[in-house]
Amino acid sequence: MLDKYSLKIISPSMKWGAKQLARFNIKPYQVTLVGFLVGMIGVCLIAFNQYLVALIFIVLNRVADGLDGALARLSNEESAAGAFLDIVLDFIFYQAVVVGFAFASPDNVTVSLLLMLSFVGTGCSFLAFAIYAEKFNIKSIHFPQKGFHYMNGLAEGTETIAFFVLACIFPEYYIPLAFAFMVICIATTIIRIWFGYRTLEKI
Numbered sequence: 001m002l003d004k005y006s007l008k009i010i011s012p013s014m015k016w017g018a019k020q021l022a023r024f025n026i027k028p029y030q031v032t033l034v035g036f037l038v039g040m041i042g043v044c045l046i047a048f049n050q051y052l053v054a055l056i057f058i059v060l061n062r063v064a065d066g067l068d069g070a071l072a073r074l075s076n077e078e079s080a081a082g083a084f085l086d087i088v089l090d091f092i093f094y095q096a097v098v099v100g101f102a103f104a105s106p107d108n109v110t111v112s113l114l115l116m117l118s119f120v121g122t123g124c125s126f127l128a129f130a131i132y133a134e135k136f137n138i139k140s141i142h143f144p145q146k147g148f149h150y151m152n153g154l155a156e157g158t159e160t161i162a163f164f165v166l167a168c169i170f171p172e173y174y175i176p177l178a179f180a181f182m183v184i185c186i187a188t189t190i191i192r193i194w195f196g197y198r199t200l201e202k203i
Helices: 003-023 028-047 051-074 080-104 106-135 157-169 171-201
Strands: none
Touching: 003 051, 003 157, 028 051, 028 080, 051 080, 051 157, 080 106, 080 157, 080 171, 106 171, 157 171
């Protein structure tokens, strides 16, 4: 819901960062891979209750996620392979953060499992529609720069990261935060299924 606004805000910084990386001949896929590994370090830190340190690695992961796309566009190296790698590692990372919180405390396990299930709903509806959007050449109005159709929803990248940040800063409130975000994810899944079905039904 907020991605179209947050991307406009951070875009100048990402472009500047991409220019610095290009000077050292760094490739977009290298940024993607390093960002993923950094994020997974954050997941391990969450599991050991090092929440604030983990937050640093999570933020670095998200910075890398913005830089790889900006670098690809700057160097004219946008590719289906790069977009594929980016989205797959993003979804693994999102699920892994929730797993980290599940390992952090036995009390977190149930809500973490439910949250992961809601993540499956948002992810499947997102990616399934992207397949047919490509097949029928359906363009994304708000995210034309993306390497695949980017489907709107209440729970997008910005909201997900906001949840992670709040959970790391206030881990004692992880359970109510996770329940609240789970409801948002479920609503997003329902909206995407309805929108996707109605859109494809007209083709």
